[in-house]
Amino acid sequence: MKLRTYTMFALLTSILLLVGCSETQSSTNDQEETEQTTEAKMISHLKGETEIPENVEKVVALRPSYFDHLLTIGVKPAGVTAQAQYGGDYIPYLSDQLQGAEIVGSAAEVNLEKILEINPDLILVDDYTASQVYEDLEKIAPTIVLGASSDEERNDPDFWQQDLMKIAKIFDKEDLAKQKIANLEEKVAKANEKISNMDDNELAFLRIREKLIQIYPETTHPMVSMLYHDLGFEPADLTAPKERGDLSMEVIPELGADHIFLQVDSSGGPENYSSIQDSNLWKGLEAVENENVLKTDFWIYKAWGAIGRAQMIDEAMEYVNE
Incomplete structure (x- = not known):
């Protein structure tokens, strides 16, 4: 009887120990799951909040400025949109840094099948493209919709930094992004010291389109804000404070610019620019006579990212120092 009692007691003790170990293991697993849940990144964006993988390895970006942001923090996108123009x-x-990235259509016509083939961990998209394909993109991978949520943000020349920092947060590279911004600000300060002290520094930025000459305003675009407020050029006479305007050849003599920077659109722009250059009204401009005309490359796009902005400053300083 004593032996049986002892055996039952030992068996009961073993069961209790096993249950205790099981509960301890379960508690440990629950704790680990809670910690993993806590570590998961929740990113706020224009469509709400989206949980993203802890380690994002393959990202598809559907706007050029996002390519710039990713490359700024040393991340090469797996898929990008092409530029039709x-x-x-x-x-x-x-282009040199994007070699090997899969082209997944354009912002106007995203190729969902190509994105699906990449099997990305994350998709970055702007609100324009998202308005057409957000639900489809969400079915493929977590999708973050970047961009301004108000006119105030949209007109903020430094808003691009917010998108850069949000992308940097995804990859735990916020310190690197801040350093890149600081490096850029130092570059701007050196350029401003030179440009703002020039005697003749009135500038007009023109865009030559297929049938139009447009003059960009003093604000509301990061490119012109950089030119007029960061680098220290003064806006020429026909430069409006906020609105981009169309110029006829008849008013060109009123431009009042010491310097003309211009971008020629690839579609129809070269033909129009050739015609403009043949005009005596154009030839009579002081900036043209003094050969103070800089034909820029993609500055309207470059202004939205740190890499592009650094290139803009280099090109402007090369022009100034000639």
């Missing part, structure tokens, strides 16, 4: 290829100023 540049022959359906990579945007030129980043």
